[in-house]
Amino acid sequence: xxxxxxxxxxxxxxxxxxxxxxxxxxxxxxxxxxxxxxxxxxxxxxxxxxxxxxxxxxxxxxxxxxxxxxxxxxxxxxxxxxxxxxxxxxxxxxxxxxxxxxxxxxxxxxxxxxxxxxxxxxxxxxxxxxxxxxxxxxxxxxxxxxxxxxxxxxxxxxxxxxxxxxxxxxxxxxxxxxxxxxxxxxxxxxxxxxxxxxxxxxxxxxxxxxxxxxxxxxxxxxxxxxxxxxxxxxxxxxxxxxxxxxxxxxxxxxxxxxxxxxxxxxxxxxxxxxxxxxxxxxxxxxxxxxxxxxxxxxxxxxxxxxxxxxxxxxxxxxxxxxxxxxxxxxxxxxxxxxxxxxxx
Amino acid sequence: xxxxxxxxxxxxxxxxxxxxxxxxxxxxxxxxxxxxxxxxxxxxxxxxxxxxxxxxxxxxxxxxxxxxxxxxxxxxxxxxxxxxxxxxxxxxxxxxxxxxxxxxxxxxxxxxxxxxxxxxxxxxxxxxxxxxxxxxxxxxxxxxxxxxxxxxxxxxxxxxxxxxxxxxxxxx
Numbered sequence: 001x002x003x004x005x006x007x008x009x010x011x012x013x014x015x016x017x018x019x020x021x022x023x024x025x026x027x028x029x030x031x032x033x034x035x036x037x038x039x040x041x042x043x044x045x046x047x048x049x050x051x052x053x054x055x056x057x058x059x060x061x062x063x064x065x066x067x068x069x070x071x072x073x074x075x076x077x078x079x080x081x082x083x084x085x086x087x088x089x090x091x092x093x094x095x096x097x098x099x100x101x102x103x104x105x106x107x108x109x110x111x112x113x114x115x116x117x118x119x120x121x122x123x124x125x126x127x128x129x130x131x132x133x134x135x136x137x138x139x140x141x142x143x144x145x146x147x148x149x150x151x152x153x154x155x156x157x158x159x160x161x162x163x164x165x166x167x168x169x170x171x172x173x174x175x176x177x178x179x180x181x182x183x184x185x186x187x188x189x190x191x192x193x194x195x196x197x198x199x200x201x202x203x204x205x206x207x208x209x210x211x212x213x214x215x216x217x218x219x220x221x222x223x224x225x226x227x228x229x230x231x232x233x234x235x236x237x238x239x240x241x242x243x244x245x246x247x248x249x250x251x252x253x254x255x256x257x258x259x260x261x262x263x264x265x266x267x268x269x270x271x272x273x274x275x276x277x278x279x280x281x282x283x284x285x286x287x288x289x290x291x292x293x294x295x296x297x298x299x300x301x302x303x304x305x306x307x308x309x310x311x312x313x314x315x316x317x318x319x320x321x322x323x324x325x326x327x328x329x330x331x332x333x334x335x336x337x338x339x340x341x342x343x344x
Numbered sequence: 345x346x347x348x349x350x351x352x353x354x355x356x357x358x359x360x361x362x363x364x365x366x367x368x369x370x371x372x373x374x375x376x377x378x379x380x381x382x383x384x385x386x387x388x389x390x391x392x393x394x395x396x397x398x399x400x401x402x403x404x405x406x407x408x409x410x411x412x413x414x415x416x417x418x419x420x421x422x423x424x425x426x427x428x429x430x431x432x433x434x435x436x437x438x439x440x441x442x443x444x445x446x447x448x449x450x451x452x453x454x455x456x457x458x459x460x461x462x463x464x465x466x467x468x469x470x471x472x473x474x475x476x477x478x479x480x481x482x483x484x485x486x487x488x489x490x491x492x493x494x495x496x497x498x499x500x501x502x503x504x505x506x507x508x509x510x511x512x513x514x515x516x
Contacts, residue, residue, distance in 0.1 A: 070355050104349050134352035141347045
């Protein structure tokens with residue numbers, strides 16, 4: 001086996017990263033031979049039938065796998081049933097209300113774990129059953145790798161990994177994750193029905209599905225939840241004001257919505273949602289006794305999509321936190337993780 | 345460290361098709377090599393037996409020479425034997441002729457017969473008897489004939505006749 005690895009280094013290795021971006025798949029492939037990059041290709045495939053790979057993409061993946069013996073396909077997991085917790089023991093999972101029997105988990109740095117439900121993993125495995133999958137990466141692992149690449153902060157810091165359809169919010173102390181929460185910024189309904197979704201409703205649905213921890217807060221600390229709701233109301237009022245003013249002004253200028261405006265509005269709506277998730281996470285981190293809540297004054301955003309200046313303003317002015325924004329190429333980062341995992 | 349939720353699929357250096365080809369090619373190579381070694385072995389084997397046969401041939405050739413020598417010797421012996429036999433017959437004939445030549449009155453006491461000469465010892469009643477009856481035919485046979493007479497007490501003569509043939513071959 002090690003001999004094969006040695007030989008493999010000097011042959012062409014194809015690393016493919018697959019990420020779902022809204023209603024299309026991005027397939028990024030990189031050929032590496034003897035630690036040198038031979039070529040890079042990015043292809044996008046529109047999703048026509050939900051929960052299925054488009055035929056063209058299937059053909060493409062099968063073709064490149066025939067061409068290269070050493071093909072590794074890595075998928076970015078952005079389904080709801082996943083998360084990250086501090087601790088690696090069974091009791092840590094119990095403490096975070098995660099049922100160990102139904103999740104696949106990995107211990108990282110021997111201090112924290114990422115997990116994903118068997119249902120979600122089997123689901124993506126089923127979608128990719130025809131082409132095969134080699135790696136499924138949690139957003140938290142990607143975040144961890146990004147932190148490892150940068151200089152680690154001396155104090156506990158809030159990190160956000162921003163992807164088109166989801167965000168991962170986590171608190172890292174050095175390389176150790178203390179808190180992790182995963183949110184989707186779009187729902188599957190949203191994909192098909194377009195822009196006119198009610199943001200408020202959507203958030204509620206996500207939160208309920210998502211944060212097991214929130215339920216436990218409600219049980220333990222009703223006051224905290226009330227606070228949180230109050231804040232939400234306030235924010236949404238403010239947001240709405242801004243929102244409407246903006247739209248009105250633009251309506252006056254252009255008489256109708258064109259696509260650009262629509263996109264701006266969509267992005268702004270998304271950022272409001274991201275902001276809310278961020279605040280929910282902070283509340284959770286500070287209020288829930290299972291986390292050792294250190295004061296967080298810095299937020300680092302790894303942006304793999306888009307972030308409006310409004311969100312940056314909101315974070316800086318309303319949460320009073322320092323903000324570091326790093327633009328990242330998500331597919332490239334995932335690719336590097338896969339390469340690291342294969343060649344150590 | 346493991347980062348992925350799943351383990352990567354097993355990767356093989358060669359695809360199934362390549363593997364089949366490699367197995368086939370290596371099988372053929374092995375088979376041809378075996379055949380090659382077989383031929384090399386047979387070749388050296390034949391060379392060895394050729395050498396052996398060569399040595400054998402040399403021995404047999406020597407033996408043939410020996411046998412040929414023996415045959416020559418035997419043939420010479422045979423020729424010699426035949427010659428002797430023929431000589432004997434000639435001798436017998438000449439002795440018979442000689443004795444037929446001798447008349448009743450003359451008695452021979454000793455005859456020495458050589459290849460080119462004849463010496464006769466005997467008794468004759470008279471010189472003339474000898475001269476007419478025996479000396480005449482002897483003279484016709486031999487080139488040189490010489491007789492010496494001695495008178496005995498009874499009035500008869502003992503004689504010694506020496507006859508010689510001059511060999512032509514020797515002369516030549």
